[in-house]
Amino acid sequence: MAEYRLKGLSCANCAREMEEEIQKLPHGKEAKIHFNSGKLSVPEGMNLPHVEKILAKDGAAIIKEEGFSDEEGHQHVEDHGGPNWKVLLSLSAVLFVAAFLLEDDLHMAAVVSIYVAATAISGYQTFMKGIKNLFRLKFNIDTLMTVALIGAFSIGEWREGTLVAILFGLNEYLEGLGMEKARQSMAALLQVAPKEAVLIDGGHEKVVQISTLKIGDIVLVKAGEKIPSDGKVIEGKSSVNESAITGESMPADKQTGDDVFGGSVNNEGVLKIEIVKAYEDSSLAKVLHLVEEAQETKTPTELFINRFAKYYTPAIMLISVVVMIAPPLLFGGDWGAWFYQGLAVLIVGCPCALILSSPIAIVSGITRNARKGILVKGGVHLEQLGKIETIAFDKTGTLTKGEPHVEQTIVYESSFYQIAGAIEKNSSHPLAIAVIREVAKKESHIEEAVDVQTIVGQGVSARVNEKSYYLGNENSLSHLSLPNNIKEDIAQLKENGYTLVAVADEDQVLGLFGISDQIRPEAHQLMKDLQENGIKRTVMLTGDHEKSAEKVATAIGLTDYYAGLLPDEKVQKIKELTKTSIIAMIGDGINDAPALATADLGIAMGKGTDSAIETADIVLMQDHLGKLPSAISISKRVNRIIKTNITLALGLKLIALLLTIPGLLTLWIAILSDMGATIIVTLISLTILVEKKQEKIKSVPVNGSDKGSSSTVLQRRS
Structure with missing residues (x-):
């Protein structure tokens, strides 16, 4: 598919109609107009001049082919009409005011000429498109406005007809400006992509395009x-x-x-x-590509609005005809007055505000989340996130850091740390790394161990300063007769859900390490924040044993937990949970993939890993959960705003239409109701992009460190 940037794309309904026409061309079945990002995708080799003719009918045009290496590749056109629209609208307004003020001083023909000139300047494009549509029996916003203008002038309503043309032009301009503001917010996000690099080649430095790396x-x-x-x-x-x-x-x-x-x-x-x-395979390129794609996925609400709009405009025209002829025929009403009311109904029926009620809000929500490192792969997932009631968490790597950490040490002999460090010094085993990290806090210099040997099922043996030592699980102490106090300590560590690492010599136990997967520092506050954002139930699904799961669940305040689950059992549990509520599953994007796919919404933690980006519906690009409540809050706000927009768009039109019953609806009230709805809908949607300065995430994790974490140390004699 070839991609092109479009200018003049300000009307979502018009974009849909142009797309349908392009798809009727030879090889055009897969063609797509992406209204939210202002782009056109057509199959390679498609006849572009034919496409451009269709675009030109509605005032749109291709700018240039897109591409990552293009210097202007992520730049959006300023707005659909550019500065000329401002000049034309200003000139029309000046002429309208002049004609209005000079009505009593000039000949009627001169006044009418000024009104016609003002109408032509601001409404020429709309009028020409509307005339073409009438001949093609195509009924859209331009058709409605053209019929209304012709009707107003035919009954001598020059002043109101001109005002309608100017206000409609202003409405179109503001509508395009609002959509462009949302597009530019996304463009600013996409501009993070670097364009050049300094390559070291044979000892020399040279500047190259990143696409050549x-x-x-x-x-x-x-x-x-x-x-x-x-x-x-x-x-x-x-x-x-x-x-x-x-x-x-x-x-x-x-x-x-x-x-x-x-x-x-x-x-x-x-x-x-x-x-x-290579750049096209990098995390950033994938993120940018997915963010752009995300703008174009239609939510159930948008799909409904699009289907509704398809039948809405013809229905409005039918209602307008009924308003024009029914009162005079059935109740003896004045033909001229009801013809005027029918024209006003046509203008009220413009579907602009209704169609704009969702896309600006969706683009703004996706952009706002992307700024925070939360990649939402489409509007449908953004909408779904706002409806989530239950969140299921994997434990390892999600609620915990996924790396062993010494939680408790019990010291029986002073040489405990020195011997443990010597034995584990050169090991890369995760438990050994945890032990070394703990020993480093106590010992500045560590001896070297020799004759280090692995004992299957137990641990390792080694010699330090010509003396034999053992390090490992409980089985590594099988050569000793353990005192009751040490047996009790071992039992207590196991009861607490810790993995046991013991250190002993030939005669006695030197000490014990209680090791567990460290809970993420933000986890406890996270549960409170989720509850504040309407999450009713938080569940942990883990393959770990019962005691370890209970310890984590209690520490961070989960409502439920299920331990000892195999991957297929996690999937089964997700299926059970989806029967009672809308559920999101959060995992690492690899071993939790089946559960992520089964849940209503899959959320992966990944800090940019390929697997996370490919697997889930939403990706938390940080290596923690701290910003999840913010993402939920934004999505709930997007959903509320879309509902508010739809209510306002239809409500204002309904109020205006009700004015036809007593015959009070005028052309200027009609256009102001449509214009007002469009402006309000646009402005409300754009508020999603505004971040309050005092807005902060309550829980701020310490990146990549163990600051604030410590182990419990008990000094005991054996």
Whole structure:
């Protein structure tokens, strides 16, 4: 498919009708007009001049072909009419005021000529399109307005006809401006993509387009520059702003060996980075692509409005005819007065506000979440997030950090830490890393162990300072006769849900480590925030054992938990939960994929990982859950605003239509009701983009550190 940027695309209903016409062309079945982003997608090789003719009928036109490498690729056209529209509308208004003030001083023919000139300047495009539509029996907003203008002038309502033309032109301009504001907010988000990189080639530096970078290339990124694509630091040390990917404002420290995201900004120093992904495969490129795609997915509400609008306009024309002829025929009403009322009904019936009630709000909601590092893959998922009542969490890597942490130590001999550190010093096992991290807090220098051997089912044995030691689970103590107090301590650690790591020599136990997966620091506050945002039930689904699950659930305040579940049992539990409420499942996007797919909404944690981006409906690009309540709050607000918009759009029209019963509806009241509804709907939708300065996430996790965490230490003699 070839993509093109469009200008003059200000009417959602017109865009739908143009799309239907283009799809009737040869090879045009797959063609698509993306109103929200102002783009056109057509199959390669399709006859573009024929497409451009259809676009021209409704005042739209192609700007240029799109592409990531295009310097203006993410720039949106300023607005559908540009500065000329402002000039034309201003000129029309001046002529209208002049004619109104000079009605008593000039000949009637001169006054009419000024009114006609003012109407032609502001309503020429609408009138020409409407005339063409009448001959084609195509009934849309332009057709309604053209019939209304012809009718008003035919009965001598020059002043009101001109006012209708000017106000409608202003309404169209403001409507396009509102939609463009939403598009530009998305464009600002997409502009984070870097365009050039400094490639180190044979010891020389040269500036290249990021599209030319290959895996294995070495690039130089100076302070203030953007990292061109996903890579690994091979030289240098700096802090990097990753907000383009994760939404986190706090910089992340990077040094040799660390991974970096394309689109991140190097804050200070110089980094040499080896490219590990071509730009089109990078996390940033995928995020930007998915965000743009997300704008175009239609929610159930939007689909209903589009179907409704298809039949709404012909119905309004029929009602208008009935208003024109029924009162005079059945009740002896004045033909001229009721013809005038019928014209007003035509104007009231404009579906602009109704059609705009959803897309601006949806684009604004997706953009607002994306700024926070929350990738919502479509309007349908945004709408669904606002309806969630129950959230199910995976435990490991979601509610916990997914890395072992020493929670409790029981020390029997002073050499405990030194011996444990010596044995685990060169091990890469996750439990060993947890032990070393704890030992480092107590010992500045650690001895070297020799003859380190793995004992299957127990742990390891080693020699330190010519003496034999053992480190491992309870079975590693089988050579000892344990005193009752140590047996009780072991039983208590297991009761608390900890993984046991014991250290002993040939004669006695030196100490015990109680290790568990560390609970995320934001988890407890998160549950409170979710409850405040209308989540009634929080459930943990884990394959871990009962005691460990109970400990985590109690610590963070979950309403329910289910332990010892295999992947297929998690899916079954999700199915059971969906019978009673709308449920979201949160996991890491890999082993929880079946459960994520089964839930009404799948939410993955990933910090930009490919698997997370591909798997879920919503991706939290941070490595924590802190911003989930904010995403739910935004989606609920979007849903409320859409309902409010629909109510306002239909309510104002209904009130105006009711004025036809006593014959009080005038052309200017009709156009003001339509214009007012459109402006109100647009402004309310755009408020979603506004962030209050005092808005803060209550729980702020410490990125990548163990600050604030500590283990309980008991000093005992065996």
